[in-house]
Amino acid sequence: MKNRLYDATKIDWDNLMFSTKELWMLLIPIMVEQMLNSLMGMADTMMVSNVGSVAMSAVSLVDSINTLVVQVFAALATGAAIICSHYLGKGDERGANKAARQIFLTVIVISLTITAGGLIFCRPLLRLIFGAVEPAVMEDSIIYFLITASSYPFIALFNAGGAFYRAGGNSKFPMQISIISNVLNIIGNAVLIFGCDMGVAGAAISTLVSRVFCAIVVLFFLRKPKQKIVLDQYHTIRPDFPLIGKILAIGIPAGVENGMFQFGKLAIQSTVSTLGTQAIAAQAMTVIFENVNGIAAIAVGIGLMTVAGQAFGAGRKEEAKYYIIKLTGYAEIVLIISCAVTFLISRLIMHLAGMEAESMELCYQMLIAITIAKPILWALSFIPPYGLRAAGDVKFSMITATCTMWFCRVALAVYLIRFQGFGPIAVWIGMFADWGIRSIIFSIRFLSGKWMEKHVI
Numbered sequence: 001m002k003n004r005l006y007d008a009t010k011i012d013w014d015n016l017m018f019s020t021k022e023l024w025m026l027l028i029p030i031m032v033e034q035m036l037n038s039l040m041g042m043a044d045t046m047m048v049s050n051v052g053s054v055a056m057s058a059v060s061l062v063d064s065i066n067t068l069v070v071q072v073f074a075a076l077a078t079g080a081a082i083i084c085s086h087y088l089g090k091g092d093e094r095g096a097n098k099a100a101r102q103i104f105l106t107v108i109v110i111s112l113t114i115t116a117g118g119l120i121f122c123r124p125l126l127r128l129i130f131g132a133v134e135p136a137v138m139e140d141s142i143i144y145f146l147i148t149a150s151s152y153p154f155i156a157l158f159n160a161g162g163a164f165y166r167a168g169g170n171s172k173f174p175m176q177i178s179i180i181s182n183v184l185n186i187i188g189n190a191v192l193i194f195g196c197d198m199g200v201a202g203a204a205i206s207t208l209v210s211r212v213f214c215a216i217v218v219l220f221f222l223r224k225p226k227q228k229i230v231l232d233q234y235h236t237i238r239p240d241f242p243l244i245g246k247i248l249a250i251g252i253p254a255g256v257e258n259g260m261f262q263f264g265k266l267a268i269q270s271t272v273s274t275l276g277t278q279a280i281a282a283q284a285m286t287v288i289f290e291n292v293n294g295i296a297a298i299a300v301g302i303g304l305m306t307v308a309g310q311a312f313g314a315g316r317k318e319e320a321k322y323y324i325i326k327l328t329g330y331a332e333i334v335l336i337i338s339c340a341v342t343f344l345i346s347r348l349i350m351h352l353a354g355m356e357a358e359s360m361e362l363c364y365q366m367l368i369a370i371t372i373a374k375p376i377l378w379a380l381s382f383i384p385p386y387g388l389r390a391a392g393d394v395k396f397s398m399i400t401a402t403c404t405m406w407f408c409r410v411a412l413a414v415y416l417i418r419f420q421g422f423g424p425i426a427v428w429i430g431m432f433a434d435w436g437i438r439s440i441i442f443s444i445r446f447l448s449g450k451w452m453e454k455h456v457i
Contacts, residue, residue, distance in 0.1 A: 005447075006321035017089075017319065018307055022169075026306065027330070029175035030166065031299040035292070036182050046353040047189045048203050053277045053356065055200050058140030060284035061130050064269045066148055069114055071258035073156040076107050077163040079251030081305045082390050084167035084229060086456045089313020093228055095457070100164050100229050102243045104157075106251075111156035118149040130273060137277075140200045147204035154208075154215035161218030161231075166306050168228035177217050185210035246457060253394035260402040264410045268427050271414050275423060282362035283424040285355060289367055290374075293342035297331040297379060301386035308390035309456075317452055324387035324446070332379040343371045366425055373432045381438035384446050392454030393445075400441050408434040 018026070049056040080103045087096035118125070126141050162174035185206050192202025222231040272283050304327045311320035346367050350360045385397045409430040416426035445451060 005325055007318045008322075010318040011316075011322060012319075017311055017314065017316065018323065023303070023307065023323075023327070023330075026166075026169060026171050027300055027303045027327075029171040030303050031296045031334070033171075033175040033178040034295040034299040034302070036179055037295075046349070047186075047193050048200060049281075049353045049355065051193065051199050053281050053359075054134070054136045055140055056284060057137045057277055057280045058144055058200055059203060060280060060287075061137070061269065061273070062126075062141050062145045062148065064265055065125075065129070065145065067265070068259060068263065069118070069149075069152055070155060070159075071261065072114070072255050073107070073111065073152070073159045075255035075258045076103065076110065076156070076247075076251045077159040078254045078305065078389065079103070079247050080160050080163040081167045081302075082250055082309045082392075082456060083247060084164060085306050085309025085390070086313035088167060088228060089310035090457075091314075096167070096229055097231070098240070099243060099247065100231050101237045102240050103160055103164075103247055104231060104234070105237050105239060106244055106247060107156050107160045108153070111153040115149055115152045118152070119146065122146055122149070129270060134277070144200045144204045147201065148207055151208040151211040154211040158211065158214035158218050161215075161222055164222065164229040164231065165218075166302070167309070169306065170227070171303065173221070174218070177214055180217075181210045181214045184213060250389070250392070250394055250456065253398040254389065257394075257398040257401045260398075261405055264405040267410050268413050268430075271417050272424050272427065275417070278356065278359045279362065279424050281355065282359040282366070283427065285350065285353065285359070285363045286366045286370070286424070286428075289342055289346055289349075289363075290370055293339045293370070293374065294335065294378065296334040296338050297383065300327050300331040300334065301383050303327070304383065304386045305390045308387045312391050312456070320387065320391070321452075324384055327387075328379055328383040331383045332375070335379055336375045339371050339374055343367060362424060366428055369425065369428055369432075373428075373435070377432060377435035377439055380443055381435045384442050388442070388445065388451045391451050392456040393451035396445060396451065397442075400438065400445075404434045404437050404441070408437055 048059050080100070083099050083103075084096045087093070087099060122145055123142060126138065126145060130138065130141065158174075158177070162177075165171065165173050188206030188209055189203055192198045192206055196202060198205070219231070219234075222229070224230070269283075273280055304324065307323045307327065308320045311317070311323060346364065347360075350363060355363070385401075388394075388397055409427075411430075412433055413426045413430035416422040416429060417424075420426075422429075
């Protein structure tokens with residue numbers, strides 16, 4: 001059967017690169033890893049919220065910056081996954097290993113540079129972004145930022161290492177590291193926040209230690225032989241600028257896209273911060289719920305980069321298109337389930353977090369709207385772009401996402417809050433508009449087939 005989605009006559013159905021079972025064996029560990037990270041993030045916020053709204057607001061504000069930085073590292077991991085997947089799809093393990101060494105070097109340099117800048121310019125940066133917040137919130141924010149910024153190189157290295165394993169089809173090992181790390185994090189939070197009465201500093205130190213653990217473990221095991229990507233003798237790595245250029249050709253557009261996305265969130269957060277501590281706390285908890293109900297679907301997208309990347313590397317373009325369509329369907333299924341489950345447990349979580357009544361009611365109203373809109377709009381706006389990136393079509397995704405972010409999400413939210421008197425629900429109205437327009441644009445792009453003309457290696 002031939003249609004505009006894919007040409008079934010060009011697919012060897014008896015020798016697919018990934019069976020349905022193999023797809024789920026790849027996707028489920030990624031889902032577990034991503035879900036645990038989000039649930040532990042929720043646990044962190046719940047613990048800090050018991051210290052008070054000031055501490056919770058400080059953690060929420062700084063995490064919006066931390067998320068921006070982590071997304072830059074995630075973009076480099078995206079480049080790692082795509083490039084290594086293409087090499088492995090071609091059967092070129094030597095090329096994949098050579099690329100991995102250059103990715104490691106690039107990640108080290110970029111993460112150390114960002115960390116140094118964050119530590120040096122901590123106070124002016126926070127005052128520039130969150131100057132209108134209460135003095136007590138600002139002081140806690142400075143403490144939390146200084147400590148968590150020190151963890152940037154370690155989370156960057158773990159993201160890259162995890163991408164190498166996933167590119168080779170082993171998503172279980174990064175999941176296992178993440179599970180242990182998150183358990184360490186939550187135990188550390190309990191001891192330092194409550195046992196040692198360290199407040200936001202305790203939460204930050206626990207995060208730092210868990211990220212150091214992740215980086216050390218993944219770098220140690222990448223040295224082991226008899227796996228698809230081996231990374232050893234780190235001191236012998238020297239820059240290969242043409243290969244670094246290929247890596248950055250994927251990583252920079254993905255980084256700009258992720259960065260603009262987070263800058264937009266910072267602009268929105270700055271606007272929400274003018275609504276008072278109650279609104280900040282409500283928005284912070286709503287963001288956590290929204291992250292949790294979408295994390296399984298995002299995991300499908302992360303897995304899609306490996307699957308489609310290997311298919312494109314092997315020259316199986318129609319099979320790659322088939323996987324994009326199939327995994328978009330998987331994402332929609334898990335999205336519906338996770339939205340429903342998150343909504344059902346939301347009030348219990350808010351009570352356990354000790355949220356104040358006004359913040360709780362605001363959060364619940366926003367979550368109702370998200371639970372209705374997200375299953376309708378989200379999957380087509382986010383999952384196919386993972387496949388397009390795997391084909392090398394990163395610039396189109398960057399331009400589209402940046403434009404819809406600023407012209408829909410940010411502009412509409414700021415207008416509704418500052419000029420129409422809306423509360424934090426305005427943030428989500430802007431987000432729904434963004435999702436809807438992205439869905440249309442990326443669907444048209446996929447059907448056009450122009451994205452398949454790109455080349456990665």
